[in-house]
Each structure stands twice: as C-alpha cells, then as structure tokens.
Amino acid sequence: MSRPEPRNGPKRARVLVRERRSRIAGGRPVHGDMDLRSLSPLMAGFLLAMTMGGAAAAQTIRDDLGRPFPLPARPPGRIVSMAPNVTEILFALGLGDRVVGATRFCDWPPEARSVPRIGGLVDPNLEVIRSLDPDLVIAFRGNPLRLVERVGKLGLPVFVLDIGDGLDALAPLVEKIGRVTRADSAAAGLVHSLRAGIVSVDAALRGIGSRPKVFVLLYGQGLWTCGGESYVDDIIARAGGVNVASALPKKWALYKREKIIRDDPDVIFILARSDRDFEAGRDRLSRLPGLEAVRAVRTGRVHRIDEDAASRFGPRLVEVLARMASLLHPERMGRRP
Template identity: 30%
Template sequence: MPIIPKGQWYMFKKFGFRYFLAAVLLGITAFTPLLAQPLLEKKPQKSENISIVSLAPNVTETLYALGAESHLVGRTDYCTYPEDALKIPSIGTLYSPSLEKLVSLQPDMAIATDFVSDELLQSLQSAGIEVLSLDVQKTFSGTYTLIREIAQAVDRVKEGELLILAMQNQVKDTVEKARTMDKKRVYFMVDFGSFDGTATGDTYISEMLEMAGAINIAQDATRWTYSKELLVANDPDLIIMTPRWGQSDEETRQEFIKTKPYSDLRATKEGNLVFIDSDMISRQGPRSAMALEELAKAIHGEDWL
C-alpha cells in the first residue's frame, strides 16, 4: 500500500502503513546528507564489507536486485519483498523503528528515505553510523537516482546501470504503446469515506498515470487530498483501487460500491473498478517499470493485450 512522506498523517491513517503510494511530493529529486557530525567515530569500511540497515522497503528491494543482499543486517517490518528479506532481523515499523534494536545490529550504514524522521537519523549519526538519506519520491526518474546511489554505496555501479537500462527499455515500450490508445479519465483511489485520498498532481503516481495513457482527474489537486464534490463532478471513466488496510480487494470493493456518493459514480455503476498491487506501484525501485506496465494494463484492459 502507498507510503507517504512524514507529516502526511492521513496516509498513515489508511495504511498504518505498508509502503506506498507510497508517494512523494513536489520538487526536484535530491539527496539530503545530514549535517550533524557523529559523536562516535568508526573505522571506514570498504564497500564490499559494509553492513547496512535498510529503513525503507524500496531500499531493501534495490539491494536484492543489485545482488547486494549480503550487506543487509536489518530491515523494517514493511520490507516484505522479496520473501527472502523476511529472514533478516526487523528493527520495527517504517515510521517508528527501534533505535535500540538498530544500534544493536552494529551496522556501518543506514539507508533511509524521507519517511524517516531527522531526529532518528541524527541519533544514528551520533552513534557512529553513517547515514545515506535519499529523497527521491518526487518524480518517476527519481527511481533511477535511488538505484544509482545505492549501487555506488555497495560497489555495484555496473549492476545498477544494467538494471536501470533494462527498466528504461521497458518503460519506453510501455509509454510508446500507451500513446496509441484512447485516453481514459481515471481516478486513483487511495482511501475513501471520511477522507478521500488520491494520487494528486504533485505525486509521482500521477506522473505514472500520464505515462500509462490516462488523464488523472485529480491532476489539479495537491497533497493526496480530493473532495467528494469534485469526484462526483468529474465522474471518471475508470477508478483504480487499492485495498484498504486489513481488507481484501473484494471487501474494499463491496464497501465502496455500497457507500454514497461512490455508488452513484458512472465507473461504479458500469463496473469499471480495477485493483492494482499498491506495494509495487508505491515502492520506487527495481519493480517500478513493471508497475508502470501493470498500471497501463489496468487502465486499458483488453485493449492492452
């Protein structure tokens, strides 16, 4: 499920969180080195010997895709892919990891995204742990930057470039195919009910919708928030859905179609509700090219085959 940067509490409310849709916002891709100087010094490690705690699911996935999983000594509860990652000790949730557990693993480096608090990262530096903080969930191209930075940290630059090239080729094929198809007006449902969440125009998922050949009806909105009035007024052709926390696809679908005003939408009445793997689409990393293609399939249906 989607993961939203710290401070956007309503997404945490939905996902309690898994990683998502994990989203993401405004600005140019940037890497943010923390300025605080560590109080404890550790002897620098060569890349091939470095031990790492991953503080984000896409970091874990990237290390595995680079063949660098042997560096991993810790992960978060949300680092669930690939399945082999579950064998690695967890340091807690994405938003509230255990500092004590993390430090006890004695890593040389912690790799984080902007979902992790500055306070925690500064505490890690004070404990003599090097921090690589990646702020890339702004644009789709930020995915490639993330892979390159992690590849450099573990001396897998060649592997990183080959992975990126394969992804870029798949993305190119998907985008070119999508351009030949009719554009549908789409709403990407993140949550509904008391709060209506969607991939607004300032998210990289909105960019993916456009790349996949859709018109995002929430393009003009910001910060994952949309109103019921606008949803009804813009009445989309298709609604792409993700299951609510603790629910199956069908449980979420049934609740959606029985709740007003969603039950009155044309897409609901015509059965144009499609579910997508929110973990894959929200975790910017090695599976992002595959996620784009799956999104295009969800949008275009049988026309894509």
C-alpha cells in the same frame, strides 16, 4: 494535514499516516607527465596535496540531504535498511545477503522477511541498529530526521535518500544505492531493465487518441487519493490516463464524494494489499450515494493495483505502470487487463 505517500506496511490510524510519509565531487587531475623531482620541494608538495585531495574528493557522494558521504573503500558487508523500497532495491541488486537489518514493513521480496527487524519507519530501535554493527545504514525521507541524526551520532555511516516526483527519478535512486554499496555494475544492469520496461510502455502508447479519466482510491478509511505532487500521478499520465485529482497541489488528500460524482471517472484504481481488501473497498465505494452512476462503477472498470508495489518508490513501479497501461489501453498493450 496532507496525507503522505501510501503506507509501507499494514498499520493504520496515526502510525499509518506517519509511516506512509549526485553529483560526484571530482578532483581536478594534474595534466601532463610532470616529474615532481624537477620542481621545488614547496611546489612538489603543493601539487601532491592537490592530487591527493582530488582523489579523496572523487570518492565522495552527496546524499539527498546534500551532505557529503565518503564512499567505502570496500563494498559494505553489513547493511541496515530503514525503508521497504530501499530493501527491495538492495535485494534487486543481489545484496540481500548483506542486509543485516530492515523495518518490520520490509516484506518484499519474500526473502527479506527473514532479515532481523529494527522497528518501523518512524520508530526504529536505535539500540538494535547499533547492536547489528552495520558498516552502512541507508535511510529514507520517511524516517524522522531527528532519528536519522541520532543514528549518525552513534558513529554509524548514514546515507539518506529522498522520494522522487516521478518515474524518471527511479533510475538515479538505484544508481545512488549502487554507488554507495559499490555495486555500480549491478545497478547499471537494473537501471537498464527498468528503463527498457518504461520505454516498452511508452512505445505501445505512442499516438493514443484518448486518455481515460482516472480516480485512485487508497483502500482504508475515507476517500484518500493522489494529487498532482504524487509520483502516482506521473505513473497514471505515463500509462495513458488523466488523474482527475491532478489539480490538487498535494501528494495525497481526502476527496469528496460529490467531487467524484462530478468528475465521473472512466476508470477507478483501488490500491489494496490483497484481493479481499480490494473487494471490500469496491463494495464500499459502490454503496456510497450517487456512486452507482459513475461511469467506472457502472461499466465495471474498477480495478485493483497492488498497494505495496505502488506505494514504495522502487523497481516494482515499472510493473505498476505496465498494469495501469494494460487496464487503460488493453488494445495497445496486446493483452487482456
């Protein structure tokens, strides 16, 4: 069983494995200054219906399940977020005061911790969600589809989003959330800021001569790493590195100790939620037989990347990109790692 994207919260074991997992339809306008009074009643009615139908279609967006979702006439005032990355984006758009429910893993920004809890990613409490009387529920592919469908059967408007394969999918995600919350202007501003951060890293690394080999370790039991289908693989490449596990056709997978030794990575990134976890993971890694000879361990290039920031497909991924780039190419980024 392949491992999903890293967890959005502190639980491990089976829950950890499960937890860590628009086109706008526009109507065709009637061209010209046509006077409906000059038409036959039948034709006038037909054109009026076409115009009204087009206007209605223009107010529809498709979610990432491909389902049409009617945009609300007014900005939603009571939003339930079913995933930590969605919560982060909502707060980044200035909509934190409208979020009336969030998962127990929604702890960023710190203000999100005071939002009423609805349960977890895979075990949300539907009765709690209904009691919050939301006019918009934003779900994520990490939520079990059967539960998402049950929320919809409660008569609540549910908009479902998917995780992206790389950084380029971040802007469309923000734009969709901005559209469905009627916060298009705020979304445009956030997208501009995120793209500026990515462009800044791209410019600093343009023409780099070498790309260090990178191994990513997810802190915890086993040597979990990201494969070529994970967006973390894309971030490593954008940061000027080469993921030694990129050939794995998976998002996350267990890696063998012997393979790490053969790959001999120049840099190891440990995804950890705290400095204490990072130090424990680094010490455990260095004690594995043969790992002391790996270049990254031998030269002290084992670094912490904030697990929550890296494992949530949200705005902080641009910060992760900048940190990885600084650690891989400090001479290009103009600062110490």
